Amino acid sequence: MTEKLTKSEAEWRAQLTPEQFNVARKKGTERAFTGEYHDNKEKGTYHCICCNEPLFTSATKFDSGTGWPSFWEPIDPAKVGEIEDRSFFMRRTEVVCNKCDGHLGHVFPDGPEPTGLRYCLNSAALDFKKEE
Template sequence: MTDKIKLTDAEWREKLTPEQYHILRERGTERAFTGPLNANKASGEYHCAACGQLLFTSDTKFDSGSGWPSFTAPAEGDAVEEHRDMSHGMVRTEVLCGKCEGHLGHVFPDGPGETGLRYCINSAALDFEPES
């Protein structure tokens, strides 16, 4: 089990850029096809931009055509948490960082491969660490 990180609203605002704060702490989203990691094809790891938790690896990333980085599975079992999201008149599954509970995006049952899942994640919620 991952130890949770709890910061005050002021501490999160100081740590994150305004866009990161809006997405990770206020459950916002970036516009499709605007995030720099959407087209990233390099090998490496994707970490939470708020706390550094390893979330996804490049071997599960695929081009979904949705405009956001998409993955078929999290890096580890407790890397992310999933919660029912009934906002905006839809029923979806929200994806949160397992360590800081920052909003990452949503997961949908229309992905490729064995999992059949598409973790649709905001670029601003991620930091990419290339393989050395």
């Protein structure tokens, strides 16, 4: 497994925009249909905004109609962690980057085959690298 990346809150604040910090470090959520990548159709790889770890590819991205970038599978399941989230009187599964613990979004069991999963992520937690 990759070595864990840790930084102080001040270091994260200096590296990230206020929106990126709120989403990735404070478990915020951007409003639906406002994120940079919710409608992105280009081929490439989505990396963690905090540590640049490649997490998802355009090959597994699909239009879920939810207003957030959605994927049915990560590049490597070991790169993303899942944490039970009981905030807002709901029971959900939070998705984090395993390298830096950055909050990415949530995963739901209502996605397409072959996995049946929908990784519903925040654009602010991602950096897209276009395929050359």
